[in-house]
Amino acid sequence: MSKIIIYDTTLRDGSQTEGVSYTVSDKVKITQKLDELGIHYIEGGWPGSNPKDKEFFEVMKSKQLKHAKLAAFGSTRRANIKPEDDANLNELIASATPTVTIFGKSWDLHVTDVIKTTLEENLKMIQESVAFLKKAKREVFYDAEHFFDGFKKNPRYAIKTIQAAQAGGADCIILCDTNGGTLPEEITKIVKEVKRKIRKPLGIHTHNDQDLAVANSLAAINVGAVQVQGTFNGLGERCGNADLCTIMAILHTKMKKKSIDEKSIKQLMDSAYYIAEISNYNLQNNHAFIGHSAFAHKGGVHIDAMLKNPLAYEHINPELVGNHRRLLTSELAGKMPIVLKAQKMNIELDKNSPEAKAIMQELQEKEYQGYQFEGADASFELFMKRRLKLYQPFFHLDGFKVYTERKIDSTVAAGATVRLKVNGNDEMATCEGHGPVEVLDRALRTALGRFYPTLKDMHLSDYKVRVLDTKAGTGAKVRVLIESQDQHDSWTTVGVHENVIEASWEALVDSIEYKLLKEKK
Numbered sequence: 001m002s003k004i005i006i007y008d009t010t011l012r013d014g015s016q017t018e019g020v021s022y023t024v025s026d027k028v029k030i031t032q033k034l035d036e037l038g039i040h041y042i043e044g045g046w047p048g049s050n051p052k053d054k055e056f057f058e059v060m061k062s063k064q065l066k067h068a069k070l071a072a073f074g075s076t077r078r079a080n081i082k083p084e085d086d087a088n089l090n091e092l093i094a095s096a097t098p099t100v101t102i103f104g105k106s107w108d109l110h111v112t113d114v115i116k117t118t119l120e121e122n123l124k125m126i127q128e129s130v131a132f133l134k135k136a137k138r139e140v141f142y143d144a145e146h147f148f149d150g151f152k153k154n155p156r157y158a159i160k161t162i163q164a165a166q167a168g169g170a171d172c173i174i175l176c177d178t179n180g181g182t183l184p185e186e187i188t189k190i191v192k193e194v195k196r197k198i199r200k201p202l203g204i205h206t207h208n209d210q211d212l213a214v215a216n217s218l219a220a221i222n223v224g225a226v227q228v229q230g231t232f233n234g235l236g237e238r239c240g241n242a243d244l245c246t247i248m249a250i251l252h253t254k255m256k257k258k259s260i261d262e263k264s265i266k267q268l269m270d271s272a273y274y275i276a277e278i279s280n281y282n283l284q285n286n287h288a289f290i291g292h293s294a295f296a297h298k299g300g301v302h303i304d305a306m307l308k309n310p311l312a313y314e315h316i317n318p319e320l321v322g323n324h325r326r327l328l329t330s331e332l333a334g335k336m337p338i339v340l341k342a343q344k345m346n347i348e349l350d351k352n353s354p355e356a357k358a359i360m361q362e363l364q365e366k367e368y369q370g371y372q373f374e375g376a377d378a379s380f381e382l383f384m385k386r387r388l389k390l391y392q393p394f395f396h397l398d399g400f401k402v403y404t405e406r407k408i409d410s411t412v413a414a415g416a417t418v419r420l421k422v423n424g425n426d427e428m429a430t431c432e433g434h435g436p437v438e439v440l441d442r443a444l445r446t447a448l449g450r451f452y453p454t455l456k457d458m459h460l461s462d463y464k465v466r467v468l469d470t471k472a473g474t475g476a477k478v479r480v481l482i483e484s485q486d487q488h489d490s491w492t493t494v495g496v497h498e499n500v501i502e503a504s505w506e507a508l509v510d511s512i513e514y515k516l517l518k519e520k521k
């Protein structure tokens with residue numbers, strides 16, 4: 001079974017998605033998730049184009065990846081200078097990644113009209129830049145930008161550009177459908193022709209402007225491309241990039257080609273939602289393979305047929321990609337995933353028990369209200385344990401009050417008072433500071449500090465708010481996600497309410513209860 005190399009560019013092409021903006025710590029988290037999954041290459045960014053990407057590579061120097069190789073992205077040298085004098089190429093070397101990917105021009109029109117140099121100089125720029133990076137002992141991938149459009153207009157020149165990359169020593173040459181306008185049959189024909197002229201391994205990088213990015217990637221793989229570039233959930237500017245989740249799922253379930261391990265394919269759904277949450281991006285329910293509705297059956301006839309034989313209305317077993325069957329109007333609606341998650345937390349739960357049924361119903365109700373637990377495992381665990389009465393709450397809230405004040409000198413201050421009962425004692429704490437959530441968090445911890453001294457070892461590491469659709473026609477709700485960490489671990493909790501402070505409070509309380517419960521174990 002041949003293996004297809006997966007090259008993820010969520011952190012570079014994906015970060016160009018309208019509305020998506022990653023902090024350095026978001027990028028580190030996504031990198032770690034992709035690495036856990038066994039993705040072969042992770043493109044971290046373009047260090048020559050912005051300080052954030054440069055900082056990311058700085059941070060990554062002290063982090064070990066278990067499976068993936070990190071790649072820095074950049075362009076060929078500028079016209080008429082030496083590679084060693086090119087700031088961009090030097091930034092790539094300074095990033096200290098094992099792999100470097102550079103792009104260059106394949107389309108003659110781009111050479112003469114966009115970068116305004118001669119066709120001959122462009123070939124030198126490609127060959128010399130690749131050779132310079134090879135001399136610095138990097139694995140070098142060459143992205144042939146606009147390759148398919150260039151090939152259609154001037155095939156001889158397009159081929160010359162990738163021959164220049166080959167002569168420079170590129171380890172893999174990636175053909176890019178940068179404008180996303182090529183059709184699968186054109187991809188097949190052109191990749192076949194390129195294969196006759198290029199000895200180096202080929203890769204494919206497609207954009208989704210015609211909803212064909214996945215089809216185009218698979219067309220190239222079918223005729224011999226061994227590397228596929230894309231993003232998680234198809235993030236990317238305009239209509240996005242090729243969706244790696246879908247590609248890996250199809251490679252595994254339909255084409256019998258290996259990419260990442262079977263075990264990791266089963267993590268695809270969870271990982272896709274995790275990355276979507278960090279990206280503050282709403283994954284569509286009808287997303288192929290990994291969407292919530294991808295295996296949700298509603299029609300009465302379908303459900304009846306499904307119960308007799310799932311093959312009747314499903315193209316694969318949903319569990320292969322970590323998804324699950326949902327029968328929306330049935331008593332049996334998706335209890336299995338709950339039972340499986342319970343098992344992961346060492347909770348015994350019989351799928352036929354009344355508890356499982358009640359939990360399922362409550363969970364559906366919560367999801368309807370706007371909760372999403374994929375990105376908030378700690379809240380999910382607490383939800384299950386509360387429901388099954390597996391622990392006693394560590395404190396009870398009597399009440400809290402939060403204010404925000406804008407003063408005459410335009411400074412803004414906030415304060416919070418929290419009143420609690422802990423082991424029968426009344427506790428109260430007041431804190432002042434800058435932001436309402438920050439002071440609420442501090443007041444809560446101050447009130448609890450005397451009883452639970454280990455709380456000082458944890459802190460909030462991330463806070464995200466998302467405004468939810470108002471399906472029920474009530475006021476807009478918000479979902480707050482809070483990430484907390486201590487020396488060992490990080491965990492995420494969720495709260496939903498019309499009031500952002502109440503939603504934050506809910507996530508804060510879960511965060512603290514989770515820490516205390518973890519310590520008790």
Ligand SMILES: [Zn+2]
Nearest residue numbers: 013178205241
């Ligand atoms: Zn791209």
